[in-house]
Amino acid sequence: MSIDWKKEVEQRKDALLDDLVELLKVRSDREDDKATKDAPFGPGPKNALIHMLGYGERDGFTVKNVDNYAGHIEYGEGDETLGLFCHMDVVPAGDGWDTDPYVPVIKDNKIFARGSSDDKGPSIAAYYGLKIIKELGLPLSKKVRIVVGTDEESGWGDMEYYFKHEEKPDFGFSPDAEFPIINGEKGNVTITMHFDGSNAGSFVLESFDSGLRENMVPGTATAVFTVDDSAVIADLTVAFEEFLKAENLKGELVAEDSLVKISLVGKGAHGASPQIGVNAGTFLATFLDRYDFAGGAKNFLHTAAKYVHLDFYGEKLGVAHEDARMGQLTMNAGILKFGPDFDDNKIALNFRYPTGVTGDSLQKAISDLLGDTGTATKGDRDMPAHYVPMDDPLVATLLQVYEDHTGEKGYEQVIGGGTFGRLLERGVAYGAMFPGYTDTMHQANEFMSLDDLFNSAVIFADAIYRLAK
Known part of the structure; x- marks a missing residue:
């Protein structure tokens, strides 16, 4: 017929x-x-x-x-x-x-x-x-x-x-x-890095909020922090403008007395292709990492900046792997949250992995990397x-x-x-x-x-x- x-x-x-x-x-x-x-x-x-x-x-x-x-x-x-x-x-x-x-x-x-x-x-x-x-x-x-x-x-x-x-x-x-x-x-699994909520530096991170879902590249990020030095805030404002220009990004810094709020705009994308997006969360973390945060806040920012930013294939994390049929492992930092308004201080990393890798092996590698600065847990859904x-x-x-x-x-x-x-x-x-x-x-x-x-x-x-x- x-x-x-x-x-x-x-x-x-x-x-x-x-x-x-x-x-x-x-x-x-x-x-x-x-x-x-x-x-x-x-x-x-x-x-x-x-x-x-x-x-x-x-x-x-x-x-x-x-x-x-x-x-x-x-x-x-x-x-x-x-x-x-x-x-x-x-x-x-x-x-x-x-x-x-x-x-x-x-x-x-x-x-x-x-x-x-x-x-x-x-x-x-x-x-x-x-x-x-x-x-x-x-x-x-x-x-x-x-x-x-x-x-x-x-x-x-x-x-x-x-x-x-x-x-x-x-x-x-x-x-x-x-x-x-x-x-x-x-394969598909999310490994979440957890940090304590402490602050101990002259900069105090009140909150950091970026990301809606683990499988989405965060298109926006906002950080709120305090610093008791008007001269430092003035220098910070200039540095942020230079950062936006150098990275070709859009953002805003608003300061009121000692309270500073920074917002950054990136580009959302599917978490399976993080390289085509612009992760606002990790970009903002790299800017803040240069300042005097300490304790859990510093560990959170520094980890995002040093090991996660622009690391689409897990190379900085030490988990890169490639399979002849399935290609490279990819990694998306889909959620970055810090502060008392959230249920956890965390960076959620969504991995898409080829044969030769397991969710358990990813969790162990990241846990070893964090050492005593944080912990790593594996999500309930681990699909080979x-x-x-x-x-x-x-x-x-x-x-x-x-x-x-x-x-x-x-x-x-x-x-x-x-x-x-x-x-x-x-x-x-x-x-x-x-x-x-x-x-x-x-x-x-x-x-x-x-x-x-x-x-x-x-x-x-x-x-x-x-x-x-």
């Missing part, structure tokens, strides 16, 4: 875009302070999950909500299940947007909003791929289940809960990365490296679909980002971004090209059908 998938998507593109716009309006970043038993990650992720499942109910699919942790939209019958793993949660919007991040705007053939490319846009494209198959009445020999998560950007507690209540699909993919395929993902071979029928089929629709040769890729594709032994990430795309995930002014949105729906429809027919 020959099916013109592009024509089928073209007939539905207005409806697809309308559904995406409404979904993007649902703010869905995790809010632990608003979490309840009924909304385990806060109201936003719950509302977005219900909204997405509502599309499935509207269109006649089998739908299940698993206690607002996750849910699924299912179609077809068979002994095997093909899983598509999407997520409705998003990272916080952060600063630097030209438009309201929760009011979708279409301009220059792109849709701008938080979640447009990660992962609501690709989720809607995949959903419409299955919707087309259902509306055409195409026969399938397997179940197809779109699993919708709500905590992908944080701790994956949604999937942990979901799979305590539902069976795992046999194989599948997550539309949460790029084409032609992601069949390998580095994941790889599905090129000759696996899943990978081969998905690459063939990509080649058939683009005319371009498919090839394997390994990334530092972690997707739900790794939930399955035979799981990969597939789309929805095409080679050469501009990566705005986890950044201000996130967008998805409408051409990529519709073309990915074409590929998803054909891929689902070939894998499940």
Whole structure:
């Protein structure tokens, strides 16, 4: 049977875009302070999950909500299940947007909003791929289940809960990365360095605040400190202006009597690619490290400045490693907090590591480096490296679909980002971004090209059908 998938998507593109716009309006970043038993990650992720499942109910699919942790939209019958793993949660919007991040705007053939490319846009494209198959009445020999998560950007507690209540699909993919395929993902773990809150110098660090999530490069940083010398403050003001000029950064210093507040603006980016961002937190630490802080405050600033600043590959930390297939270890300092207003004085380092490294080995190395200046702990989520071979029928089929629709040769890729594709032994990430795309995930002014949105729906429809027919 020959099916013109592009024509089928073209007939539905207005409806697809309308559904995406409404979904993007649902703010869905995790809010632990608003979490309840009924909304385990806060109201936003719950509302977005219900909204997405509502599309499935509207269109006649089998739908299940698993206690607002996750849910699924299912179609077809068979002994095997093909899983598509999407997520409705998003990272916080952060600063630097030209438009309201929760009011979708279409301009220059792109849709701008938080979640447009990660992962609501690709989720809607995949959903419409299955919707087309259902509306055409195409026969399938397997179940197809779109699993919708709500905590992908944080701790994956949604999937942990979901799979305590539902069976795992046999194989599948997550539309949460790029084409032609992601069949390998580095390991992922966060090692947090902890410092005591003491101050003992002529400069007293009252607070240091930078970073929203471990997997985001901090785009802003603010430090508040006291120094009882007006002449020193005058010199400090001049030095800060020189620092901004030398580093080509923007910032502000405000002094009132002995209290000084410094704000610095960098550039946010996805924590899997820290080298494309500008970490405002570590830059601010390097500026402050030259002054007379002492005690835990000095240890905090000096560690960030000497061992973390511009160390994207763990070289200064002594943990650099490279694998022939998976490439280099990368490291992102996603959260830097100091002061009594925070639950901890810490620097959280998110590592994406190849084979040959473990979370335990990273923790030990950093603990040894800190010595008696601090301690190092490993986060609860330590995901080892994941790889599905090129000759696996899943990978081969998905690459063939990509080649058939683009005319371009498919090839394997390994990334530092972690997707739900790794939930399955035979799981990969597939789309929805095409080679050469501009990566705005986890950044201000996130967008998805409408051409990529519709073309990915074409590929998803054909891929689902070939894998499940």
